[in-house]
Amino acid sequence: MATTSRFKIGAHLSFSAEQLTEQLIKLGCRSNFKIKNINEFMPANSKEAFYVHEQSGQAKLVIRPVFEVFSDDFEALDGISRIKDYFHSSEMTRFPTRIYKSAQPIHYGLAFKVTSVLAAEQFIKQFNKILTQ
Numbered sequence: 131m132a133t134t135s136r137f138k139i140g141a142h143l144s145f146s147a148e149q150l151t152e153q154l155i156k157l158g159c160r161s162n163f164k165i166k167n168i169n170e171f172m173p174a175n176s177k178e179a180f181y182v183h184e185q186s187g188q189a190k191l192v193i194r195p196v197f198e199v200f201s202d203d204f205e206a207l208d209g210i211s212r213i214k215d216y217f218h219s220s221e222m223t224r225f226p227t228r229i230y231k232s233a234q235p236i237h238y239g240l241a242f243k244v245t246s247v248l249a250a251e252q253f254i255k256q257f258n259k260i261l262t263q
Contacts, residue, residue: 141243150182170221189244192219209249217240
């Protein structure tokens with residue numbers, strides 16, 4: 131029974147893109163645009179874009195594939211989990227493209243599921259640390 135109550139206190143199963151967006155703005159990130167279920171952000175003092183994607187109420191943070199070498203660092207954060215394979219969307223215009231399921235190249239990146247306010251905060255802190263190296 132103790133694990134059940136700990137689970138309820140420590141984890142939020144549904145962390146919406148709206149909650150994630152609010153948290154990112156509190157952390158000084160700026161939103162550049164929102165198209166459909168994709169919202170482009172940039173951290174404070176950076177021109178490095180990342181995206182928030184919402185699907186079925188679940189929020190995902192998507193970063194450029196060049197940061198794949200840091201996947202383990204992000205996954206080590208409580209409440210962050212990498213989504214298998216690359217995430218593709220034509221709205222992620224600042225990201226590279228590749229051929230995927232069609233003749234036309236499409237933008238892609240690394241997606242991470244975010245399950246709490248604290249996880250979002252830790253992810254952005256880690257991302258900023260990487261950007262300033």
